[in-house]
Amino acid sequence: MISPVGGSFRDPSNRVYTVTLPEQKRPAIYRGVDEITLENFEKLKTEQFYKQLEVEKRVVNTTLCAPDDPFANEILGAGWAGVLVHEPVSIVSYSYEWSFAMLRRAALLHLRILTDALESGWTVKDSTPFNIQFEGTAPVFIDIPSFVPWQEGEPWTAYRQFCCCFLTPLMMRSHQGINHLPLLRSYLDGIPPIEAANYFRGFSRFKRGVASHVMLPARVERRIEARERDAVPAEDRSQRKVSQKYVLALVESVTRLVKSLSVDIEHTDWSEYDKTHTYDDEEFQAKKGFVEEFVKEKKPSCLMDIGCNTGTFSKIAAEHADLVIAADGDHDAVQKLFMHESSHSAHNNILPLVLDLSNVSPNQGWAGKERSSFDRRADPDSILVLALVHHIRISANIPMALFLDWLRSFNCGIVIEFVDRHDEMVVKLLQNKSEQYLDYNRKAFEHELEDRFRVRTSQELKGGKRVIYHIEPQ
């Protein structure tokens, strides 16, 4: 079945289609392109810089579709001049689910690709993080039609978009400690300079890059708005020429700026989980053993570890799974996992994402179809939910039945850990609450569980204060 992609409509020169076949696990990704884009692609494939990017797996593997391909013929029938085939990525994630280090790495990949392209007489016309996806901790550029020949005198056309989508959020986090993720989730096209300028007050305007890449663009945009509003004709700025040396120097300068940005990992509730958990060694080994048994048996193609902290159990799962999506709401814990996996991972198969589990990324953008909700993109065949239910019930105020319904909707095997109300961590959670959540107890939990799942095995931990279950859908 061929379906045009909901979010692929902004660039009129091409459109992405998915082709789903019953025997294939992943849908194939096709792209109909117009004549100019087709011509560009054929030239691009012969360029040394592009071949090098392909070898290093910095760009998604893309080929021209064979003319006898029946799906290609159908796409050509829609009026396209040619059809490209892309290798699918494991899972689509968005910049508002990436930690600071992931956004920074994606930004550096974009700048590297742009520099290589400019030096070879090409440029990249878009600069949005939606054109970059992660395979484990490695960013991959996926929007091949973005490569276009550089025209003499052409400025860095996507400079503003780069600043809005990458540079500004990185500077906000690094210089001001502002959580950039909710902003990126709201501003799908990036944070505009005039808005960003409001976040930099007083001396923070003198921090590296702020005056040049936030305050100056904001000032220019305000002046243009003031000068050209109402019936005043707009000045033609499209004919301005910029030397290639200026463009390359600007890209180099921005690269240096991005590299200089960093954030420290704070001691948050979860970022030191390995040292601060409340199990003794024997119990912790028992819990690890239970999880390992489950993943060994399942050998998942995609396992989702929700509430992963710094990924202690994701790392165990990664030994037996093709892909592990490690999700947690604590930015610093996720960043720590990402940094660890970047330097120590043997398999590069853990994708750490920042997700508030009581409010995961929704369907949004044009007609609510441009960007998909997290649970529509994730397709796990196994799930770990370790010591999370009490947070969902008591901290997020979500009834256990609703949470278990959500888990049931994934229709796969799950390891879930229940932390009873006598456990010191639940006692702490309830300490200063007037609502005591009396429905939160083991009996009620097991009753709700058995309404939706079959319990395969279970094991008590911490003298019965916690119980870990392997459950399967009924």
Added chain:
Amino acid sequence: MNNRKLSAFSIMAVAVIQPSVALAYVDPGSGSVIVTTILGFFAAIGYTFRKYFYKLKRKMFGTKSNEENSRALDD
């Protein structure tokens, strides 16, 4: 949750042309050519200065600074 996999892959590889979300007649983004010209000019001066500085440093100390290769991915 049916078709979740289809949806997951169906949203990849989306080309986004320079967006202009302010639905007004004035396109504030058109000013970025002015900004890139100004910043490009100063960046070029800085680039040239650094180039000669590193050259001099290499001649004096015989070592290559890490900062010289600013294109490499910071992995």
